Amino acid sequence: MTENGAGARDGGIVLHVLGARPNFVKAAPVVRALEARGAAQAVVHTGQHYDERMSEVFFTELGLPEPDVNLGVGSGGHAAQTAALLTGLEAEFLRRAPRLVVVYGDVNSTIAAALAAAKIGVPVAHVEAGLRSFDMTMPEEVNRRVTDQLSDLCLVTSPEAVGHLANEGVAVERIHFVGNPMIDTLLGNLARFDTARARAEHALPDRYVLATLHRPANVDDPATAADLVGHLHGVADLADVVIPVHPRGRAALLAAGLDEHPRVHVREPLGYLDFLAAVRGAAAVVTDSGGLQEETTVLGVPCLTVRPNTERPATITHGTNRLVTPAELVPEARKALAAPPVPANRRPPLWDGHAGPRIADVIMEFVRG
Ligand code: UD1
Numbered sequence: 001m002t003e004n005g006a007g008a009r010d011g012g013i014v015l016h017v018l019g020a021r022p023n024f025v026k027a028a029p030v031v032r033a034l035e036a037r038g039a040a041q042a043v044v045h046t047g048q049h050y051d052e053r054m055s056e057v058f059f060t061e062l063g064l065p066e067p068d069v070n071l072g073v074g075s076g077g078h079a080a081q082t083a084a085l086l087t088g089l090e091a092e093f094l095r096r097a098p099r100l101v102v103v104y105g106d107v108n109s110t111i112a113a114a115l116a117a118a119k120i121g122v123p124v125a126h127v128e129a130g131l132r133s134f135d136m137t138m139p140e141e142v143n144r145r146v147t148d149q150l151s152d153l154c155l156v157t158s159p160e161a162v163g164h165l166a167n168e169g170v171a172v173e174r175i176h177f178v179g180n181p182m183i184d185t186l187l188g189n190l191a192r193f194d195t196a197r198a199r200a201e202h203a204l205p206d207r208y209v210l211a212t213l214h215r216p217a218n219v220d221d222p223a224t225a226a227d228l229v230g231h232l233h234g235v236a237d238l239a240d241v242v243i244p245v246h247p248r249g250r251a252a253l254l255a256a257g258l259d260e261h262p263r264v265h266v267r268e269p270l271g272y273l274d275f276l277a278a279v280r281g282a283a284a285v286v287t288d289s290g291g292l293q294e295e296t297t298v299l300g301v302p303c304l305t306v307r308p309n310t311e312r313p314a315t316i317t318h319g320t321n322r323l324v325t326p327a328e329l330v331p332e333a334r335k336a337l338a339a340p341p342v343p344a345n346r347r348p349p350l351w352d353g354h355a356g357p358r359i360a361d362v363i364m365e366f367v368r369g
Pocket of ligand 1: 020048075214
């Protein structure tokens, strides 16, 4: 990856800003497709996620290039983290003078990059634009809305997102329905999801429910976390529960006695390949993640999402996802475990493994234009 290749003469540098785990999974196919088109690219890692298991393992497994710089922003409250992101990113943008900044998803690194770029007149492309939960208590919803307003290219994964953007006054020529690059990564790596190996390596039981919980609304308040743990123990009465614990919820979930049920198996965060292998081998998934709702849809694994809403309704209409309250977890898990296997590959439109090339085509047209 070079900042001075053919693409630099042919439109300038395309600068990707990556910060958190889900960004890496979405960016890999875009970077690869731009590489194939001869674009000059640079990658700025903000350092929002920094543990080896939250960051480096994804770069290695997904073949992402080593970041050109890591800003080492780290953790903090929204204001402190976003302020550090803005300051660090603006300096990078001024120094590198990119033709376009590409941001992914809905994390704090995404909104900060869009804001820093827009303020100094650098165009922004937003991959995964237009998703809406209509729940402004979620930091991600704030991040999505502001990022989309600031973006010159809104690259959309799902048709309803086009309507959301139009309703918010985004000009139609800025909106491009390109499909879902997270699914490119999934389909491109399917043969590497070795469930038997993951089972052996991480001592997974034969039949299990895979759980991931990290949303502030579920894990930040000790009483809410304790209630959720009680219901997870109820699920563990039905089947073993494997839970790779995100650092955000670790303390609260363990303090609430998460690992005190003999059939709850707490694990460290897994790398991409082991995690998706574990998902593929699961009888059902319990989650509050956004991306996992999409991945289970394509893998045909029943997914119970512990949230009152989702910004990804296609995972319900086309996929395996159901929204549940904590109190519904046990009865819904019982149903999911008793149901016949769901056919895999019920995919929403353009979740076909070719979103990366479509995004790269839109970007190349923009930077050359
Ligand atoms: C962030 C995103 C969320 C996304 C999630 C994916 C925001 C507002 N939230 O949430 O949308 O679903 O990433 O994982 O951007 N920590 C570590 N090591 C790390 C990273 C974080 O220990 O490498 C711990 C720290 O205690 C930190 C906490 O996790 O305070 C939260 O990290 P942060 O990046 O602020 O938010 P996430 O909960 O990871």
